[in-house]
Amino acid sequence: MIDTLGKRIKMLRENLGITKAQLMKELNINNLGRFEADERTPGIDIIIALSKYFNVSIDFLVVGEEAKQEFSNEDSKVKHILGDLSDEEIHFIDLLRQVDEKEKNKIEGMLELKIAEAQTNKKGMSSTYLSGDEAATKENLA
Structure with a gap:
């Protein structure tokens, strides 16, 4: 069991793969290193912000309820990503789950092509292929 508030904060942060600097910037807090080292205890406003950020209960942060920890860490990681x-x-996503792997690969390829076209168009370069809207506009003008 992780026995201190500071160790739980550090564990949650490391599970998300973020640095102290990133977390301090996102939550606009100071002294994270001192909190994690248990040299200082955060105020309730910071505890609430950490609880919301990591999607864990305040009880887990303060007392260390292990039952909430595993689900919350995965849920928090998914929500963060x-x-x-x-x-x-x-x-x-629901539609994508209904097709087989071969179709998913085709869809992925189409998405990558559309993203590349959008990036090319953003840079002011012309694209070999017309988007759906461009093709419809060109057809209407003809």
Whole structure:
């Protein structure tokens, strides 16, 4: 069992793979190193911010309830990586799960092509392929 608040904060931060500097910047806090070394105890406002950031209970941070830890760490890591998904993104993921690996690879290739085209267009370069909107506009003009 991780027996101190500082050690739990450090463990949660390391599980997300972020540095002290990154966490201090994101939460606008100082003294993280001293908190993690148990040289100083954060105030309740910082404990609340850490609890929300890591998606763990305040009880876990302060007391060390192990039951909440495992689920919260994975959930927190996923939320940190993905952020809040929109309804459209969730729908897209649901659709993607319905196709086999070969189709997923085709979709991935199409997405990579579209991203490359968008980046090329952003730089002001012309693209060999027309986007759907460009093709429709060109067709309407003809």
